Amino acid sequence: MAIKEGDTVKVEYVGLLDDGSVFDASETHGQPLEFTVGGGNVIKGFDDAVRGLEVGEEKEFRLEPEDAYGEYKDALIDTVSRDLVKSSMEMEVGKTFWVQAPHGQTIPAKIIDLTEDEVTFDLNHPLAGKALTFKIIIVEA
Known part of the structure; x- marks a missing residue:
């Protein structure tokens, strides 16, 4: 069943910068990232990216600063x-x-x-x- 607003999900992830370096990974924390879709607990672009996916599905996506941690101010x-x-x-x-x-x-x-x-x-x-x-x-x- 496709993931939708309000669902609680567990996600294994690797986060990369443009130079290919890893800035974070679920493996580092010893467990998958768990959050409620639409709950505001993860950055907007990550939250949006899981919607419509199903268990076992993989995805690679890029977020520009405005969908991640914002522009440098x-x-x-x-x-x-x-x-x-x-x-x-x-x-x-x-x-x-x-x-x-x-x-x-x-x-x-x-x-x-x-x-x-x-x-x-x-x-x-x-x-x-x-x-x-x-x-x-x-x-x-």
């Missing part, structure tokens, strides 16, 4: 006083912290510059601005 670069950063972790360029956004969601914030007085964070998702290719197989629906 310079507006999501923010510099704050070092005094405002409360963390037991040592701060260094390249390190990622998880911060709570005003609406309660936790988002990654990567340090891209550090001075004695200020910290500059990049709040873009690490995959923002990137096209993603997925190879999937539906294992349960």
Whole structure:
């Protein structure tokens, strides 16, 4: 039976960047990805791609940034006083912290510059601005 809105599915997947490198795979997590179609728990393009498939069916598809993690936005670069950063972790360029956004969601914030007085964070998702290719197989629906 074809997968539709509201169905719970289990999917084995491999996610690739344009250079062929793997950025994520269900094998890494030791189990298939399970989600409810249309539930908003996966990126829109992935959610759309499983609709109409059946158990055992395989598919390869490419998502442009707007259907994945969005475009990279310079507006999501923010510099704050070092005094405002409360963390037991040592701060260094390249390190990622998880911060709570005003609406309660936790988002990654990567340090891209550090001075004695200020910290500059990049709040873009690490995959923002990137096209993603997925190879999937539906294992349960």
